[in-house]
Amino acid sequence: MTAAVVCRGLEKTYVKGREQVPVLTGINLEIEQGDFLALMGPSGSGKTTLLNLIGGLDHPTGGEIEVEGQSLGGMSNKALARWRSENVGFIFQFYNLLPVLNAQRNVELPLLLTKLSRKQRQANAETALEIVGLADRARHKPGELSGGQQQRVAIARALVADPRLMVCDEPTGDLDRDTADEILELLQMLNADHGKTIIMVTHDPRAADHAKRTLHMDKGKLVTAGALA
Amino acid sequence: MSLLGLVWANLFRKRTRTVLTLLSVMIAFLLFALLQAVSVAFDGGVEVDGTNRLVVGGKYSQIDQLPYSQKQQILSLDGVDKITHTSWFGGEYQDPKNFFAKFPVDPESYFEVYSELDLEPAGALERFARERTAAVVDISLAQEYGWEVGDVIPIQGTIYPKNDGTRLWEFELVGTFSENGEGSDFPLFLFHFEYFNEATLFGADQVGNWTLTIDDVERADEIANQIDALFENSSDPTRTTTEDEANRQFARQLGDMGFITTMIMSAVFFTIILLTGNTMSQALRERIPELAVLKTLGFTDSTVLFLVLGEALILCVLGGALGAGLAMFMGPGMSAALEGVFGSFEVTPDIFVIALGLSAAVGLLIGLLPALTAQRLAIVDAFRRG
Ligand SMILES: Nc1ncnc2c1ncn2[C@@H]1O[C@H](COP(=O)(O)OP(=O)(O)O)[C@@H](O)[C@H]1O
Numbered sequence A: 001m002t003a004a005v006v007c008r009g010l011e012k013t014y015v016k017g018r019e020q021v022p023v024l025t026g027i028n029l030e031i032e033q034g035d036f037l038a039l040m041g042p043s044g045s046g047k048t049t050l051l052n053l054i055g056g057l058d059h060p061t062g063g064e065i066e067v068e069g070q071s072l073g074g075m076s077n078k079a080l081a082r083w084r085s086e087n088v089g090f091i092f093q094f095y096n097l098l099p100v101l102n103a104q105r106n107v108e109l110p111l112l113l114t115k116l117s118r119k120q121r122q123a124n125a126e127t128a129l130e131i132v133g134l135a136d137r138a139r140h141k142p143g144e145l146s147g148g149q150q151q152r153v154a155i156a157r158a159l160v161a162d163p164r165l166m167v168c169d170e171p172t173g174d175l176d177r178d179t180a181d182e183i184l185e186l187l188q189m190l191n192a193d194h195g196k197t198i199i200m201v202t203h204d205p206r207a208a209d210h211a212k213r214t215l216h217m218d219k220g221k222l223v224t225a226g227a228l229a
Numbered sequence B: 001m002s003l004l005g006l007v008w009a010n011l012f013r014k015r016t017r018t019v020l021t022l023l024s025v026m027i028a029f030l031l032f033a034l035l036q037a038v039s040v041a042f043d044g045g046v047e048v049d050g051t052n053r054l055v056v057g058g059k060y061s062q063i064d065q066l067p068y069s070q071k072q073q074i075l076s077l078d079g080v081d082k083i084t085h086t087s088w089f090g091g092e093y094q095d096p097k098n099f100f101a102k103f104p105v106d107p108e109s110y111f112e113v114y115s116e117l118d119l120e121p122a123g124a125l126e127r128f129a130r131e132r133t134a135a136v137v138d139i140s141l142a143q144e145y146g147w148e149v150g151d152v153i154p155i156q157g158t159i160y161p162k163n164d165g166t167r168l169w170e171f172e173l174v175g176t177f178s179e180n181g182e183g184s185d186f187p188l189f190l191f192h193f194e195y196f197n198e199a200t201l202f203g204a205d206q207v208g209n210w211t212l213t214i215d216d217v218e219r220a221d222e223i224a225n226q227i228d229a230l231f232e233n234s235s236d237p238t239r240t241t242t243e244d245e246a247n248r249q250f251a252r253q254l255g256d257m258g259f260i261t262t263m264i265m266s267a268v269f270f271t272i273i274l275l276t277g278n279t280m281s282q283a284l285r286e287r288i289p290e291l292a293v294l295k296t297l298g299f300t301d302s303t304v305l306f307l308v309l310g311e312a313l314i315l316c317v318l319g320g321a322l323g324a325g326l327a328m329f330m331g332p333g334m335s336a337a338l339e340g341v342f343g344s345f346e347v348t349p350d351i352f353v354i355a356l357g358l359s360a361a362v363g364l365l366i367g368l369l370p371a372l373t374a375q376r377l378a379i380v381d382a383f384r385r386g
């Protein structure tokens, strides 16, 4: 089985006016299928940038990156969009649900890009909501849900198209400890029972404890053993 | 849910704002459809009135006769379209109390110039032109005297005797004419000018008035002056007026009305585009992170473009349909209320379709900038901003 993620000499440099801002300076990383990886490090060390590259939200400026067997360097925006919809689920710190849609419809959103029938889409959305334990809140809008519930809806949305990889950027950063634990247990369950590969950026060492392993970043580099030499 | 459902849901993110925008678009198109109907009604009015006709008579007196030779000179003036002529024949039908005007005319040019008149039965004009002693009459005369096609009508030539020494002119009725099925308040008896010209004892090759059509109502004064200048120093000076000065004044006001209508609509649409455009841009700015989420989930740049464009389009077309639909609904009532002011006032399906097309154009115009912004939005930048 191919690795979920392979990065070799991965670089990202932002251009601000005339200034070049090197953010990732040679990342070497391999993540196996079924892994649950926590990515830690100080603010500004490049965690989000790395996660965005792995999730195909941004283009690298150097090196190689292969995710789910697909080399992402040089893909067009359009091809990347399609690839994301089929291969990656995203979970953010601030949930990023659409406030005008109820929970059920938020979850259904990614399926609008598939060929599934309306009925099938609805059924899948309901299943995803059941998995995260929110079937009874399907008709609620995000504004009518607590933070933890909103994050569950977001997780259901990330699940619904059944991607193998889930990337989470500080998924518990906005939640109190107990709620955070519930969300982390949910992620653990998805990893253990549903075989999802999970990469989670976090500040919180207690959150990292839920992962199978932890990597540390500093100033655009991985600093822990576990990264490829 | 479908993509359309998503567009719809987004439209109602701020219900009040959307409803107000929808209302303003709707009112704009209500106004548009009504004004459009009014200007169509105006156009209709202009067509039936003979406002582009000039009448040339003798300068000093209406009874002065004009030489037939003036015809070609008048026709050669720029802006003159068609010309015909009338003459006062006088004459009596059975009893002096039976008063109606009898004109010797040139059949073809007369009915070309007075194109609003309909001749019946079919083929009447051809017979009138062909048969020397043929006559046609206003339908109200035929009704009053019980004349039918084929009747021979005797007229005593009180002014003009025939050159055979008799005064009896006999005409065979070949048709009747009417305007929109109705007779005139000043009904005419028309007969063949050539017959008159050949048979009259005196007064041949002369006409009472020239009536001519011009290409452009606005040039009426100019052309009238040119005609009068042409004959000023001849033995037969002329005085040219519009067929109905009041009519022409009316036509000018109609022209102004059309202009005012256009100005009002331009102002309305300018405001609508500015207002709705601003609302759309504002709505977009609030939604930058959401659009980035859609892109994250795999919606392509062009799908996002169409989602945003679709919102503007739906809002405007819906407003346009509601506004123009309301106008159609109000049309019959307004038509009754305004009867007499405008000839006919109707919000036609054509106007509705034009309103729909225009509202789609407005929607595209308003939606384009936000849609392009949404399309170009880079996901990572949007999240950093949000
Ligand atoms: N789009 C961008 N343009 C310019 N600089 C950026 C951009 N995105 C991130 N950076 C910079 O890259 C560095 C790393 O950012 P980020 O990956 O968000 O760090 P982390 O998630 O570890 O806090 C920061 O210094 C940030 O200012």
Ligand SMILES: [Mg+2]
Residues within 6 Å of the ligand: A047, A048, A049, A169
């Ligand atoms: Mg970050």
